[in-house]
Amino acid sequence: xxxxxxxxxxxxxxxxxxxxxxxxxxxxxxxxxxxxxxxxxxxxxxxxxxxxxxxxxxxxxxxxxxxxxxxxxxxxxxxxxxxxxxxxxxxxxxxxxxxxxxxxxxxxxxxxxxxxxxxxxxxxxxxxxxxxxxxxxxxxxxxxxxxxxxxxxxxxxxxxxxxxxxxxxxxxxxxxxxxxxxxxxxxxxxxxxxxxxxxxxxxxxxxxxxxxxxxxxxxxxxxxxxxxxxxxxxxxxxxxxxxxxxxxxxxxxxxxxxxxxxxxxxxxxxxxxxxxxxxxxxxxxxxxxxxxxxxxxxxxxxxxxxxxxxxxxxxxxxxxxxxxxxxxxxxxxxxxxxxxxxxxxxxxxxxxxxxxxxxxxxxxxxxxxxxxxxxxxxxxxxxxxxxxxxxxxxxxxxxxxxxxxxxxxxxxxxxxxxxxxxxxxxxxxxxxxxxxxxxxxxx
Numbered sequence: 088x089x090x091x092x093x094x095x096x097x098x099x100x101x102x103x104x105x106x107x108x109x110x111x112x113x114x115x116x117x118x119x120x121x122x123x124x125x126x127x128x129x130x131x132x133x134x135x136x137x138x139x140x141x142x143x144x145x146x147x148x149x150x151x152x153x154x155x156x157x158x159x160x161x162x163x164x165x166x167x168x169x170x171x172x173x174x175x176x177x178x179x180x181x182x183x184x185x186x187x188x189x190x191x192x193x194x195x196x197x198x199x200x201x202x203x204x205x206x207x208x209x210x211x212x213x214x215x216x217x218x219x220x221x222x223x224x225x226x227x228x229x230x231x232x233x234x235x236x237x238x239x240x241x242x243x244x245x246x247x248x249x250x251x252x253x254x255x256x257x258x259x260x261x262x263x264x265x266x267x268x269x270x271x272x273x274x275x276x277x278x279x280x281x282x283x284x285x286x287x288x289x290x291x292x293x294x295x296x297x298x299x300x301x302x303x304x305x306x307x308x309x310x311x312x313x314x315x316x317x318x319x320x321x322x323x324x325x326x327x328x329x330x331x332x333x334x335x336x337x338x339x340x341x342x343x344x345x346x347x348x349x350x351x352x353x354x355x356x357x358x359x360x361x362x363x364x365x366x367x368x369x370x371x372x373x374x375x376x377x378x379x380x381x382x383x384x385x386x387x388x389x390x391x392x393x394x395x396x397x398x399x400x401x402x403x404x405x406x407x408x409x410x411x412x413x414x415x416x417x418x419x420x421x422x423x424x425x426x427x428x429x430x431x432x433x434x435x436x437x438x439x440x441x442x443x444x445x446x447x448x449x450x451x452x453x454x455x456x457x458x459x460x461x462x463x464x465x466x467x468x469x470x471x472x473x474x475x476x477x478x479x480x481x482x483x484x485x486x487x488x489x490x491x492x493x494x495x496x497x498x499x500x501x502x503x504x505x506x507x508x509x510x511x512x513x514x515x516x517x518x519x520x521x522x523x524x525x526x527x528x529x530x
Contacts, residue, residue, distance in 0.1 A: 097134020
């Protein structure tokens, strides 16, 4: 059997796409290689959301060029968003690449691999109907499975390249999604995470995202349900009600903000105001006490003045996010904002980024310290990274919890008392097992 090694860059959607690729290629006779040295095909599954992600891929391709010189029969390819976004520059800068495959062309990859001789093959056609609903992903063993329920995006925020590299919104049929979850439950996964660029815009016939969550709640064997990333304007009252009433839907939500300035939100074409976002947060917290909120923040967007940045800092403090992903604005060619002049110097972007990080780090630490003495349910995922003999898992609020293993095993759902905290981790002691482990679970 030919072997393939895939390196994944970027968001969880790309991780899920790698699992999809492995499943599809596995059905066509390919086995997964453990390293580039063992592979007949090396594939980089790439991200184009930020310039830094692309720079990492170009750097890695330079390293792999030396490997290909020593092993000319090895096929080297690029897949994913970067393949769609900068395909011409890729082939110009990295002429030794054998193939370039966009996010809607994965189905044709076995054919591409069989034909990639001579000039590089480029397959980057976007397809408004492709969902890969019939392909079973090849997942890593674990307690959590990522399930892509929709692809593409129709929002066209002025800073975002996603609609141009992943195409327009289309949802997988609800029956296909639910059957995939039933298979995961039978295979001992205990948590599912629904994925989509704007996941709460999901709709399959009469089934909207709220209805999909409610139907998933009824599947035996699944203990927890999460989803990411929703868009604020698609957070309907019915979805909030489902989150409040369905016990398996975790009290945790990633709710991108991007800016706390109405002026910037309008330039970003986010579709809501600060007041509307604040009202949504209030409704969520009334309906779901104890919900953990996380967000995305961009600093240095074209036209952002000190007052706009100060408004963002003030709103971050007011809302009290549990954590946040914070970035300097990076222009993406092809987006509306890329045509606008940069008005914030890189040095000032860096200063603003460090300032907002400091605000959020202090906030995260305070929120976590307030949990000391409380008890939470933890789904054990594996060994703790920095403490021998300890396990790590996630609370319902998706906080990392570490504790002495003391006979617990991966896949156990335990009650743990919080004894210490940092901005990123809760330290705990296991009190008791909440439910029995799946006997067939394999670590």
